[in-house]
Amino acid sequence: MNNNIGSIPLRYRVTIDRDQCMECERCIENCSYGVFRRDGDRILINSRKCTACHRCLAYCPRDAISLEEYPCDYRNHPVWTRQTREAIYNQARTGKIILAGMGSVANLPVIFDHLMLDASQVTTPPTDPLREPVELRTYLGKKPSKLELRRNADGDVELATPLAPNLMLETPIMLGHMSYGAISLNAQISMARAAKETGTYMGTGEGGLHAGLYPYQDRMIVQVASGRFGVNIDYLERGAAIEIKLGQGAKPGIGGHLTGEKVSKDVSRTRMIPEGSDAISPAPHHDIYSTEDLSQLVRSIKEATEWKKPVFAKIAAVNNTAENVAAVARASVDAVVIDGFRGGTGAAPKVFRDHVGIPLEVAVASADRELSRQGLRNEVSLIACGSIRESADVVKAIALGADAVYIGTAALVAMGCRVCGNCYQGLCPWGIATQRPDLVQRLDPDVASKQVANLIQAWTMEITELMGAAGINSIESLRGNRDRLRGYMLDENLLSVLDVKSVGA
Amino acid sequence: MCGIFGVMDKRRQMMDGSGIRQALSMMNERGSGEGAGYAAYGIYPEYQDCYALHVFFDNACDGKAVVDAMLEEWGTIEHDEVIPTYDQPNLRATCTTPWRYFFVPDPSLAPGSASPERDVITSLVMRINANVDGAQVVSSGKNVGVFKASGWPEDVANFYRIEDYEGYLWLAHNQYTTSNPGRWEKPDPFNLHDWSVVENGKITSYGTNRRYIESFGYTCSLETDSELITYVIDLLVRQHGLDIDLAIRALSPPFWEDIDLMPEAEADLNRALRLAYGSATMNGPYTVLAANPDMMVGFTDRGKLRPMVVGECGDRLYVASEEAAIRAMEPGVESITMPAAGEPVIGRVAP
Numbered sequence: 001m002n003n004n005i006g007s008i009p010l011r012y013r014v015t016i017d018r019d020q021c022m023e024c025e026r027c028i029e030n031c032s033y034g035v036f037r038r039d040g041d042r043i044l045i046n047s048r049k050c051t052a053c054h055r056c057l058a059y060c061p062r063d064a065i066s067l068e069e070y071p072c073d074y075r076n077h078p079v080w081t082r083q084t085r086e087a088i089y090n091q092a093r094t095g096k097i098i099l100a101g102m103g104s105v106a107n108l109p110v111i112f113d114h115l116m117l118d119a120s121q122v123t124t125p126p127t128d129p130l131r132e133p134v135e136l137r138t139y140l141g142k143k144p145s146k147l148e149l150r151r152n153a154d155g156d157v158e159l160a161t162p163l164a165p166n167l168m169l170e171t172p173i174m175l176g177h178m179s180y181g182a183i184s185l186n187a188q189i190s191m192a193r194a195a196k197e198t199g200t201y202m203g204t205g206e207g208g209l210h211a212g213l214y215p216y217q218d219r220m221i222v223q224v225a226s227g228r229f230g231v232n233i234d235y236l237e238r239g240a241a242i243e244i245k246l247g248q249g250a251k252p253g254i255g256g257h258l259t260g261e262k263v264s265k266d267v268s269r270t271r272m273i274p275e276g277s278d279a280i281s282p283a284p285h286h287d288i289y290s291t292e293d294l295s296q297l298v299r300s301i302k303e304a305t306e307w308k309k310p311v312f313a314k315i316a317a318v319n320n321t322a323e324n325v326a327a328v329a330r331a332s333v334d335a336v337v338i339d340g341f342r343g344g345t346g347a348a349p350k351v352f353r354d355h356v357g358i359p360l361e362v363a364v365a366s367a368d369r370e371l372s373r374q375g376l377r378n379e380v381s382l383i384a385c386g387s388i389r390e391s392a393d394v395v396k397a398i399a400l401g402a403d404a405v406y407i408g409t410a411a412l413v414a415m416g417c418r419v420c421g422n423c424y425q426g427l428c429p430w431g432i433a434t435q436r437p438d439l440v441q442r443l444d445p446d447v448a449s450k451q452v453a454n455l456i457q458a459w460t461m462e463i464t465e466l467m468g469a470a471g472i473n474s475i476e477s478l479r480g481n482r483d484r485l486r487g488y489m490l491d492e493n494l495l496s497v498l499d500v501k502s503v504g505a
Numbered sequence: 506m507c508g509i510f511g512v513m514d515k516r517r518q519m520m521d522g523s524g525i526r527q528a529l530s531m532m533n534e535r536g537s538g539e540g541a542g543y544a545a546y547g548i549y550p551e552y553q554d555c556y557a558l559h560v561f562f563d564n565a566c567d568g569k570a571v572v573d574a575m576l577e578e579w580g581t582i583e584h585d586e587v588i589p590t591y592d593q594p595n596l597r598a599t600c601t602t603p604w605r606y607f608f609v610p611d612p613s614l615a616p617g618s619a620s621p622e623r624d625v626i627t628s629l630v631m632r633i634n635a636n637v638d639g640a641q642v643v644s645s646g647k648n649v650g651v652f653k654a655s656g657w658p659e660d661v662a663n664f665y666r667i668e669d670y671e672g673y674l675w676l677a678h679n680q681y682t683t684s685n686p687g688r689w690e691k692p693d694p695f696n697l698h699d700w701s702v703v704e705n706g707k708i709t710s711y712g713t714n715r716r717y718i719e720s721f722g723y724t725c726s727l728e729t730d731s732e733l734i735t736y737v738i739d740l741l742v743r744q745h746g747l748d749i750d751l752a753i754r755a756l757s758p759p760f761w762e763d764i765d766l767m768p769e770a771e772a773d774l775n776r777a778l779r780l781a782y783g784s785a786t787m788n789g790p791y792t793v794l795a796a797n798p799d800m801m802v803g804f805t806d807r808g809k810l811r812p813m814v815v816g817e818c819g820d821r822l823y824v825a826s827e828e829a830a831i832r833a834m835e836p837g838v839e840s841i842t843m844p845a846a847g848e849p850v851i852g853r854v855a856p
Contacts, residue, residue, distance in 0.1 A: 123683055124707045124789050125810060132808060137761050143780040146745045152770075157751065159774050166780070372720040378781065399712075471709040471790070473808065476783030483712030 005089050012050040013071035016043060020064035027056040027065060032427040032439055053420040055429035087350070099257075100350040101423035101433075103250060103342045103387055103409060110342075111361040111490070112393050116503060118484040120471035127468040134464045135474040138404050140241075141166030141310040141334040143378040164334065165310050167221075167241055169404060170199030171460040172475060173394060175452070176385050176406035177223050177243065177314070179205025181258045181267040181279065182346035182423065183412070185212050186443040187432045191411055192216035193445060194452035198460070203406065206245060206256055206281060208270040209235050221312065224301070226255050227281030229271040236305050241334075243312040244297065246285070249343030249360070249386040251352040252316030255281035259347060261426040264435040295331035302332065310334035317341055317363030317386065318356075322370035328380070329371060335381035337406065338363045343386030344409040346433060347424035360386045361400055365498045368401020368480050391462035400498065401480040414455040415448040507705040508532030508679035508826045509693070511794040512834065513801040513852050515820045519547060520675065522667030524834040529658040529677040531833040532826055535705075539597060540680035540692030541661040542653025544701040545672030546798055549648050555583050555607035556626055556698065559644040559651055560633075561690050562602045568640030569604070572633060579629050580610035588652075593664045597655035601689045603643075603665075605650070620743060626698045627723075627739070634726040641727075644696035648798065651696045653678075654689045674854065676796055678703040695731035699797040700738055702731040705811050705826055706791025717784035734793055737785050753804045753849045755782035756793075760807065794824055801852045809846030816841050822852040 014035055016027075023043060028036040033049045036056065050067070057065050074082050090098055120126040127134060142164035150160040175191045182205060189212055195202040196219045203221045204213070208230015213220060222239030224231050236242055247253070258267075258279035268275040288294050298311050313328045314337035315321070321338060328336050340360025345353065364384045371377040384397040385406035394405050413419065416430040423433035431443030472478050486503040487495045495502060510528050514520065525543060549557050558576075562568050576582050588603040610629070612621035630642045644651035649672075652665040658679050662668070678693035685691050693703040708714065708730050715725050715733060721744070723736040734756075741752040755778045764775045779786070790810030794803045803824040805813050816823035816831035816838040823831040823838065831838055844850055 120709065120789075124709055127808070133760050133762070135761055139780055143783070144777065145781065147747070147777055147781050149747075149751075149774075156770070157748070157774065158770050159777050163773075163777055163780065372716055375720060377717075377720065377784070472788045474786065474788060476779070476786055477710035477713055477788035479713055479784065480716050481710060481712035482716075484709075 003093050005093060007048075008086055008089055009072035009074070010047050011069065012052050013047045013068045014045050014050050014056070015066050015068070016045065017064045017066070020062040022062055024061060026059045026061065030055045030059045030429055032429045032434075032436070033425075051420040051422040052418065053422070053429050054418040098350040099347050099424055100353055100421060101345065101347055102419055102421040103344045104354050106354040110387075111359050111494070111498075112396050114488050114490050115361070115396050115500065116486045116488050117392065117395060117399075117466060117470065118486070119469040124471040126471055127473050129464040129468040132468075133473060134468050136171050136460060136463060138169040138172045138475060139166040140169065140381040140383070140404060142380065145375070145378040165308055166334075167201060167310055169201065171456060172398060172404040172463070173456050173459055174200050174221075174383070174404060174406050175202035175411050176408035177203030177205040177221070177245070178346075178408055178412075179207030179223075179258070180210050180270055181205075181207040181262055181435070183433050184431055184435060184440040184443060185210055185266070186440050186445050186448070187412070187415060188213060189216075190415060190443065190445045190448035191452055192219060193449035194411075194456060195219040197449070197453045198456040200456065201240060203243060204239070206230075207258070207267065208272065209238055210266070210270045214238065225281050226283070226285045227279060229273060229279060229281070233304060236301060239309065241310045241312060242301055242305065243314055243337065244285075244294070244301075244333075245314045246288070246294070247314065247316035247318075247339065248345065249316045249339030249341050249357055250345035251348040252318050252341075252357045253283060254349070254352060255283045257281075257347050259424050259426060262435050267435055291327040291331055294328065294333075298332045312337055312383070314339060316343075317358045317360055319358060321358065321363040322366040325367040325380075325382075326370055326374055326376060329376045330379075333380055335383055335403070336367070337383040337385060338367060340384070340386030360384055360397070362494070362497055364397055364402050365400045369499060372480070391459035391466070394459060395463055395466050395478065396485065398475065398478050399481050399485050403479060410455065411452050414451045415443060506535050506681045507693075508535035508830065509703045509705045509792065509794050510677045510679075510825045510830050511675065511703070511796065511801050511803065511823070513674045513796070513822045513854060515822065515852065516855050517547065517673040518820060519671040519673055521669070521671045522662060522675070525675045525677050526658060526662035526667055528825065528830040528834040529662075529679050531830045532679050533657060535681060535826060536657070536679035537681045538657045539655050539682035539686040540653070541656060541658040542651060542678050542680075542692045542694050543662065543665075543667055544644065544649065544651045544676040544694035544696055544703070544796070545670050546649045546674040546796065547672040548650055548670045549607070552583065552607040553648045555609055556622070556645055556647055557650055558606040558608050558642055559588065560604045560606065561641045561643055562604055563599075563639035564602060568637050571637050572640050575629065575633065575637075576606060576608055579614060579625055580608055583607040583609060588665070590664050591666055593656065593660040595656055595660045596664055597687055599655070599687055599689060601654070603652075623698050623743065630697060631722075631724045631726075635724045641690040643690050644701070646696060646698045646701070646798070649696065649701065651694050651701065653692045653694070655687060655692070674796055674798075674801055676701050676703045676794055676801075690727060691729060693729070693731045695727070695729060695735050697735050697739055699743075700735050700795060701797075702735045702738070702793060702795045704731045704734060704791055704793050706730060706793070706806070707789055708733075708787045708791055709789030710787055713784050714787060730791065734787070734795065738795055741782070741785065749800065749802055749851060750849060751778065753802065754778055755785055756787050757804050757807050757847045757849075758786055759847065792826065799854050799856075802849055804849040805844070805846055807847035812843075813850075814841060814843055815850050822850075824850055
């Protein structure tokens, strides 16, 4: 041993109820982390390798496996928590930045949970979505702030100038950008089919567009990130829209990181990078050092695609989000994506994931307010993402000013992900965040696409019901409608930033 | 639930207020006796080139000096006087003093505007209503006035002796009060220069609409639907140049499934209206009656959750919550129709 720290107490302890176990070895087969092995007539357990991915529990036919988190206590201390101490042991041993997967684990209040929704009672009747139309159709892109009209020969009024291209969504829920490389092709195909089935769109992430997704390309938003992986004219032309990634909520201010373990032959071809190499995209785009550079890039992309596709820009939620959004709105961009600090990731430095950025709720509210104040609200659509967990979050995000949302982690969970947070290892036993062929084939796109589509449909129905209860029959009347929210146990400053009244007010 | 009533004479023949009073009180079932109001066009022919500002003062001492000073700064007061009133024991009493100014705004204060006088009036009204304690401008158009108070329609009419006024277009409102019963400025009609609005409804999109309209410099200080609707109509028609039928379509648009079935050019226009004016679209139950010196329009929410009845008789067009109200004023009404949800009624006065 080359340090004197010794082993850190187990994070998880896996046990097998030997009376129940029939030694079928499904746990051994399923665990890609190597927790289980057979030694003679016994199945042995190495709990230290466990990530709590639950694959063994899910596939044990006898429910014989149990899992316990933190089976061994430290001396309790409010400042020197287990996590603090273990991070220090880790860094003392390695001298490195700690990488982590999935979204922030910082134990901070979730503002969404402190926002209550409204319903109609006497002064207005609720709308019954089973019997009356409730419209969720959403257009993303530039909207005219006033119309230029003319009269034709018959005296009818017609539109004098055509509208800028918009994406038409049947529900305000889109599937967020998770690259091929970070996740498997089967996972991407499953989501692409779900997007097609539910009338929405999905993001490619920064990993290029694999040929397997070409059949769904009219439902894909292709991403251009700072590494420019997989970007060429063919890629841009295939997408329904193009998204420039300027920042990510899980790691504002730094670029992406795909570990070399996940850069398989196919990933390498799609990304146009060498096999097995770490794909590290730079923190800034090296052709964007100012907003006017962004504007040039946006116009170059539009010129290349003949001004037929909306161009989005994604930024992380940070202190001056409102100013950033206003800058982007002036750069010919059609929609701004705001990624909150709880947003997910395949791999991010833990210190960024847990400490940098601001909550999505605040960022969306202040961006919407600033755009309205500057008369720019119709210039761009606002897309909220970063920890949208349920339909109520979608409704609240829209009431705070968003036009639509992206979901990422929720879609992965719909495919089986247990949020174990070890995506960067490339060993995802669910076949989602891995490129190992034997693991990838565990995810059947026929099944997984149905699950993702089910989730979107279920949320869509819930949103329809919530809107109906609030007496609102089209989603544009919910957008930015702070009147239909009330803050519960939020402080006065936060309420004023959100522009939401307190419960009872 | 409220009762609304409007009548317009296409040839600008005058009607005194007695018939309107009668029609409105026919709908007392729909009110709560805590608010009613009348708006009449054509009542001040002797000052027809001045903007008639009806102002409620909590008492004439406080706010009036401030308002006088502001008006002098922004234009010329041709004449001002207390609005004659006649005590009614059943009115919910406040110390409100209704006053009227006949005012000519200085157009040079809104340089570059296509309608400088109305711009001056608009910002003046916004400033007084938002910032001057104890003063509230309740109407501000040429040759038009709003008369309202807290009480049953008959008492409010008697308080102002509404039968002494003669107009060619009237709107009236019998309010079912749910908040601030003591405030006289709360009941409809709401007026801003040309436009007056009465509403039976409660819009569920208020927060969205308010944010939208305030981004254009309007200030919703009264926080009633009719205030907001007036501003939105003023924005769409005067500032954005939409014809009234298109403005109404922006506020109460067809469903997407219907737009999808329209011929291409029509579908494009309707889609563009919804995209451009999604934040102005009103949701929830409402029937709105709006008027300016040249027209009276009525429209409902696209589910028609509130009633709207239209009557015609000779040169007169009636729109009301109930047929009984129309018949109270015009027993011999020739036609009664009930327009479909979202289908507007537009009556134009002969030039």
